[in-house]
Amino acid sequence: MSPAIRIQGVDKRFGSVHAVRSMDLEVNEGEFFALLGPNGAGKTTLINLLAGLSRPDAGHLFVQEFDVVRQYREARRRLGVVPQELVFDPFFTVRETLEIQSGYFGLPRNDDWIDELLMHLQLSDKAGTNMRALSGGMKRRVLVAQALVHRPPVIVLDEPTAGVDVELRQSLWKFIQKLNREGHTILLTTHYLEEVEALCERVAILKQGRLMALDTLKNLMSAHRAHRFEDVFIALMHNAGEQDVVA
Amino acid sequence: MTGFQTLLYKEVLRFWKVSLQTLLAPLVSTLLYLLVFSHVMAGHTDIYPSITYAAFLVPGLVMMSMLQNAFANSSSSLVQSRVTGNLVFLLLTPLTPAEIFLGYVLASMLRGLLVGSVVCLTALSFFSLPFREPLWVAGFALLATFMSGALGVLAGLWAEKFDQMAAWQNFVILPLTFLSGAFYSLHSLPPVWAVVSRFNPFFYMTDGFRYGFLGHSDVPPLESLTIVAVTCLALSWGTMALLRCGWRLRT
Ligand SMILES: Nc1ncnc2c1ncn2[C@@H]1O[C@H](COP(=O)(O)OP(=O)(O)OP(=O)(O)O)[C@@H](O)[C@H]1O
Ligand SMILES: [Mg+2]
Numbered sequence: 360m361s362p363a364i365r366i367q368g369v370d371k372r373f374g375s376v377h378a379v380r381s382m383d384l385e386v387n388e389g390e391f392f393a394l395l396g397p398n399g400a401g402k403t404t405l406i407n408l409l410a411g412l413s414r415p416d417a418g419h420l421f422v423q424e425f426d427v428v429r430q431y432r433e434a435r436r437r438l439g440v441v442p443q444e445l446v447f448d449p450f451f452t453v454r455e456t457l458e459i460q461s462g463y464f465g466l467p468r469n470d471d472w473i474d475e476l477l478m479h480l481q482l483s484d485k486a487g488t489n490m491r492a493l494s495g496g497m498k499r500r501v502l503v504a505q506a507l508v509h510r511p512p513v514i515v516l517d518e519p520t521a522g523v524d525v526e527l528r529q530s531l532w533k534f535i536q537k538l539n540r541e542g543h544t545i546l547l548t549t550h551y552l553e554e555v556e557a558l559c560e561r562v563a564i565l566k567q568g569r570l571m572a573l574d575t576l577k578n579l580m581s582a583h584r585a586h587r588f589e590d591v592f593i594a595l596m597h598n599a600g601e602q603d604v605v606a
Numbered sequence: 607m608t609g610f611q612t613l614l615y616k617e618v619l620r621f622w623k624v625s626l627q628t629l630l631a632p633l634v635s636t637l638l639y640l641l642v643f644s645h646v647m648a649g650h651t652d653i654y655p656s657i658t659y660a661a662f663l664v665p666g667l668v669m670m671s672m673l674q675n676a677f678a679n680s681s682s683s684l685v686q687s688r689v690t691g692n693l694v695f696l697l698l699t700p701l702t703p704a705e706i707f708l709g710y711v712l713a714s715m716l717r718g719l720l721v722g723s724v725v726c727l728t729a730l731s732f733f734s735l736p737f738r739e740p741l742w743v744a745g746f747a748l749l750a751t752f753m754s755g756a757l758g759v760l761a762g763l764w765a766e767k768f769d770q771m772a773a774w775q776n777f778v779i780l781p782l783t784f785l786s787g788a789f790y791s792l793h794s795l796p797p798v799w800a801v802v803s804r805f806n807p808f809f810y811m812t813d814g815f816r817y818g819f820l821g822h823s824d825v826p827p828l829e830s831l832t833i834v835a836v837t838c839l840a841l842s843w844g845t846m847a848l849l850r851c852g853w854r855l856r857t
Binding site: 410444448 | 611619620624687692694695696698702856857
């Protein structure tokens with residue numbers, strides 16, 4: 360089967376910062392995949408490149424085999440992105456926000472799905488509330504709903520649980536797992552490694568724009584003779600430092 | 607609704623929700639101009655034979671309010687979305703550059719035309735005004751709001767902060783609309799300024815629009831229409847090219 364996400368020889372610089380370096384990465388259909396790395400590793404940059412919010416200096420990115428630059432319409436229909444930044448449009452209510460996002464994808468009669476999203480994300484009683492009047496965690500959940508409103512087969516979540524309370528974090532992951540079981544491919548970034556252990560099979564670990572590791576959790580743990588994934592992560596980050604000195 | 611219609615709807619809803627600021631405020635300020643200037647200038651010689659200064663002034667002020675409001679709509683919407691970051695929601699969608707361009711421009715036209723018609727109707731209750739060539743009036747109103755909305759998109763793409771947008775307002779739009787001949791005829795200007803005015807596209811809009819009401823103009827209306835239409839085409843082409851290559855949007 361062709362991969363849900365294919366990243367081929369991608370390079371991205373911001374002035375002197377080399378944010379993504381000759382990156383090759385594939386995420387398979389139906390995977391629950393984590394993109395990990397310390398602050399500034401290039402995770403968000405890679406997601407922005409995939410979403411077409413940013414253009415690569417070299418290389419190509421594909422969503423279900425559609426080039427995100429040349430076939431952007433097809434690629435974007437298949438991709439839902441929860442951005443890392445808490446952004447919202449203060450002119451509209453929660454429901455208006457979701458209806459507008461749905462409409463952008465040409466899906467006008469989408470009320471049932473919008474209601475279901477609101478229910479799963481525990482926003483039903485906030486549907487008529489202006490975005491400005493929501494708490495940070497609620498705004499984050501609206502971002503998740505917005506990313507899912509067009510039922511994309513490939514879902515990218517950039518730190519979706521930052522600032523979300525424990526209970527809601529659990530219900531959010533339950534919902535995302537349900538979507539994953541129904542066949543959606545999930546790519547997530549997070550700094551909570553216990554979430555990764557609980558949810559993901561395979562991970563990619565980035566540092567300074569480079570791919571440091573790409574394997575299943577199980578293989579990485581046994582290769583490092585570790586009991587906790589955190590130890591693997593820390594070991595990899597230290598190795599990376601040494602490599603940099605050599606390079 | 608298609609994606610394009612949704613963007614148009616969203617843009618209209620946006621200014622509609624704050625209509626006190628986007629529709630009523632410009633109406634009040636334009637009517638104030640009208641009352642003050644028509645009163646001050648009442649005794650002066652008429653610009654065109656048998657046409658009062660007020661009748662000369664009304665079309666100019668209506669055009670000025672349309673231009674300023676159409677520009678304000680697309681430019682402020684874009685710059686607000688960019689500064690607050692919610693522009694990503696649009697950038698993540700499959701909308702084409704042409705759809706994005708037209709969505710913003712058509713909503714701006716609607717706001718400009720709404721303000722313009724209300725100013726016009728209110729002015730008619732104070733002053734009598736001929737309405738000689740309605741088709742010219744409509745044609746210039748549509749082209750002028752289109753061009754101003756498109757210019758707003760261009761400015762919105764360029765400006766990354768509110769103060770940069772304020773610079774556009776104060777150093778481009780305000781002088782060009784004030785010096786578009788809303789208050790005077792080209793023939794009453796010193797020769798140098800009369801020549802300079804001819805490089806201002808807003809002058810042709812005002813002059814042609816006024817022709818539609820009065821049947822008098824400084825420049826033949828067909829000439830004005832051609833110049834305005836060509837400017838609109840060039841501006842659309844350029845702005846869409848920038849949207850297509852993601853200029854300042856997809857970095
Ligand atoms: N628009 C930009 N202009 C300049 N530099 C940028 C820009 N975006 C990202 N960078 C730089 O690129 C590098 C990677 O940033 P990125 O946001 O991708 O990191 P990240 O892995 O998502 O980090 P975090 O975990 O903190 O979210 C950083 O050094 C950052 O400063
Ligand atoms: Mg990030």
